[in-house]
Every structure is written in structure tokens, then in C-alpha cells.
Amino acid sequence: MRLAEGLIFASDTRTNAGVDHIATFRKMHVFEQPGDRLIVLLTSGNLATSQSVVGLLRHRCGLSGDCLLTVPNLYQAAVLVGATVREILARDSFNPTAGQSIDFGCSILLGGQIQGEEPGLFNIYPQGNFIEASVDTPYFQIGEAKYGKPIIDRVLRYQTPLKEAAKCTLISFDSTVRSNLSVGLPIDMMLYRTGSFTAATICRIDGSDPYFNQLRKGWGEGLRKVFAKLPDADWF
Secondary structure, three states, rough: OOOEEEEEEEOOOEEEOOOEEEEEEEEEEEEEEEEOEEEEEEEEEEEEHHHHHHHHHHHHHOOOOOOOOOOHHHHHHHHHHHHHHHHHHHHOOOOOOOOOOOOOOEEEEEEEEOOOOOOEEEOOOOOOOOOOOOOOOOOOOOOOOOOOOHHHHHHHOOOOOOOHHHHHHHHHHHHHHHHOOOOOOOOOEEEEEOOOOOOOOOOOEEOOOOHHHHHHHHHHHHHHHHHHHOOOOOOO
């Protein structure tokens, strides 16, 4: 989410290649130089591809040439990540096994702030091209989105305070976790205030988190109460 007060990043940690191959992997990746920049990547899709993209981006931070720690702005950061996605796909997507179809694609959200510009948020597609969040469209989702999206659409606006947006984010994730086995706890979450340029602190929320459990209980009970108060149809 790209909001007036700053940015919110959140990702689940479940990956699966069928019901017999479910594992936990971090999907939030941070590149930072405190005082100068904070860049966060959230990934979904083919795990091997996204890990290779992030790994190559980190490796090149120790070499000469442009990297996420040296690019002058977030637009160039998005260009760099998109080019790296295409590079990895060109290297890995050839499949010599006849009759076997594998989706090598991955999607990436890139957000953060670099000194000299406002915070930004980009949605980078599997093809490497991208779009940028705006005041009218202040958030992006990748991966499994359909269960939690309606909640965000009803609540979130560009002026929504960070704490309220964080609450909305967790409720959205809870709705998705309840309805889709491909999304699961723990959730990694980060809040960033515009202009802070502070070291990133990622909060990991699991099933024992008291605030998360309070939210999911209150949301469920509230929905049932509101539903009970709605009038019944009079046409059957």
C-alpha cells in the first residue's frame, strides 16, 4: 500500500506445488541503506524464479554497475528488477521435457523510498514491464487476491492512516487464509513512514499473535451481527 503517511508491505509465507508439497518461505526481501534508501520486494509465483531474481539482485549489489543500492530513483529500480526477471526467465524457462508445461513466471511488488523523491510502489509483471500506484489506486496485490480484495476496496483510501490500513491488511489476509489453502500464516509485515529512512523492522505474525486473533474474532463476530440485522427479502 502506498498511502499519504507512508507504505505498508505484507506477505504470507506459504508456497505449494500441490497438497503434498507445502512449505514456508519468506516472500518479503529488503534492500536498504539507512539514511539513504529502503527498497522492499514482495514476490509470488514460481519460487525458483523469484529466488533466483532476488539472489541475483543481491549478488550484483557487491559488484560494479547499477544495483538496487545505487540506482538514482525507484523508477530505475523497477526497470532493473524487470530486466532481471526477463534475464532469469530467458535462462531457465526452456523446457526440454516434451509434453510437460511449467509456469516459470513470477510477479513482484517493489516499493520504498530513495533520498530526493517521494515513496513509490510498482507492480512488476512476469514479462518484466510494470505499473505504478497512484492516489486513485494506492495498493497492489499479487498472488491469491480475490478473497481479501473486497475488504481493502471498501476500506482503503490514499488518506487512510497507516495503523488503520495495517488493520485492514490483516483482516484481508485472514479472509484469504480462511478461504484458500495456498495462503497461510505466518504473515510478514512492515510499516514505513515517509521520510524516515530507518532500518527496516519486519514483524512476523503467526497464529498465536494476540492482536491478530483479536482482529479475526472481532471481524467474524461483527460480520455475523451485521448480517443478522439486514432485512430479509420479501419476494419469496
